[in-house]
Amino acid sequence: MPTGVALRDPREQLFDAAERILLRDGPNALTSRAVTTEAGCAKGVLHRHFTNFDAFLADLVLDRIGRLDAQSAALRDAAGTGTVADNVTGALSDLFGSVAVAIVGLVISRDALRTRLRRTTPTGIPLLTEATAMFTSYLTAERDLGRITPDADVDTLARTLIGAGHLLAAGRPDTPPETEAFHRVATTVLAGVTQERPAG
Known part of the structure; x- marks a missing residue:
């Protein structure tokens, strides 16, 4: 070597x-x-x-969290276009078809890493917490546009989407879920809160 x-x-x-x-x-x-x-x-x-291996791992996770910024901006820009379920499906597929599940497994398995990451993600699971915020922001934009009911609890919807998406993808690094599986999650979670009009 x-x-x-x-x-x-x-x-x-x-x-x-x-x-x-x-x-x-x-x-x-x-x-x-x-x-x-x-x-x-x-x-x-x-x-x-890096000062030590824990610092390396923390920077790895933070770097991957930082990559959510572009995905979050793209998802928010999609508000008002296509359908809410299709936009959510694409975002779930992008998020959980990547290395995100492995990064979450790393965070969960290492106490010292989680402690270090508490400086930037005080609650929840790093990466999943930031991904939840991405969906909350998008769903809020859709609610403001009238494509989601005014009384929809977007925070709970976002947490449910992330939890279901993670459970769907966890433990299968070689065979990520099909897009259709994420679409079923999206349509089930969003059932009853979407009130979409045809895109103009």
């Missing part, structure tokens, strides 16, 4: 290596040695960029 491979973007390459390990072998296989071996770099590279 080479010990002096130059990395163009060491942080991102280490994060990508950690994701591959998570998806292939699960959170228990994630060690600093496993990450640097997977990235094909010297063992000291990780510790030159």
Whole structure:
């Protein structure tokens, strides 16, 4: 194994290596040695960029949470277009068809990591909490547009969508759910609160 491979973007390459390990072998296989071996770099590279392995893991999770910003903006921009159920289906499929389930498993399995992440996500499960906020924001926009009933509890709807989506995707990294499965979740959760008019 080479010990002096130059990395163009060491942080991102280490994060990508950690994701591959998570998806292939699960959170228990994630060690600093496993990450640097997977990235094909010297063992000291990780510790030159992060104070310790817990800091690396926390930054990995925070980086992946940060990636929700673009998805959240796109979902909010979709308000008033298509159907609410289709927009929610696409967002659930994007969220849980990615590495998000593995990241949540990592957070749940490591007490020290959860404690560290409490600085930015005081309650709930990091990543899922931020994803819930993404759906709350979108559903609020749809309610403001009159496509969801005025009395709809968008916070509870968002939590229900995230919980059902996570349960649907958990434990199956090699075979993510079909889009139709997420569509059934969306239509069931939103039944009775949508009042859509044909898009103009």
